[in-house]
Amino acid sequence: MILAALAALNVALAGPWPALAGSEDVVVEGAWARASVGTSRPGAAYMTLRNTGNEAVTLTGIMTPIAMMPEIHRSTTNDKGVSTMAPAGEITIAPGESVAMAPGGLHAMLMRLQEPMNEGESFPLTLTFSGGGKVIIEVPILKLGARGPEG
Structure with a gap:
């Protein structure tokens, strides 16, 4: 019950507020993840990163205590409808621009989960x-079939 209340507060506070730690030029908006089925399959997190500064910023990595192998991945679909996913490497965000991490594109891939991702809970994610x-x-962790930050 307390975790659900905290998750609701986190969703409310996940709006377009500057992050409290690190680069004041990066604003993270609409962060969310789907609940997982146990720990045997990877999880994923999504968000939009906005560079409010006058210089490019480069995302070099991510860390979280819930996954032993967190990486930024990119999903692509070719002209024959075949989808693939691979590490994206560093992501540079130009001044005044945004980068969306969303299903079917860039995302925070959370491999080797250390605990299930349960609906109504949340986890810390460090962007480096x-x-x-x-x-x-x-x-915040939303329901298993969530399609966006609004659920």
Whole structure:
């Protein structure tokens, strides 16, 4: 019950507010993840990263205590309808631009889960940028079939 209340508060606070740690030029909006079926399959997190500064910022990695192998991945579908997924490497965000992490595209892939991702809970995710800047966000976990931050 307390976890559900905290998750609801996190969803309410996940709006377009600057992150409280790390680069003040990066704003994280609409962070969310789907509940997982146990720990045998990877999880994923989604969000939009907005660079409010005057210089490009480069996302170099992610960390979270719930996954031993968190990475930024990109899903693509070719002209024959075949989808593939691979590590995306570093992501550079130009000044005044945004990068969306959404199902079917860029996303935070959470491999080797250490605990199930349960609906109504949340987890911390640290975004690391070139130059050592970090942004720590709290990612609310929505229902298994969620399609966006509104559920």
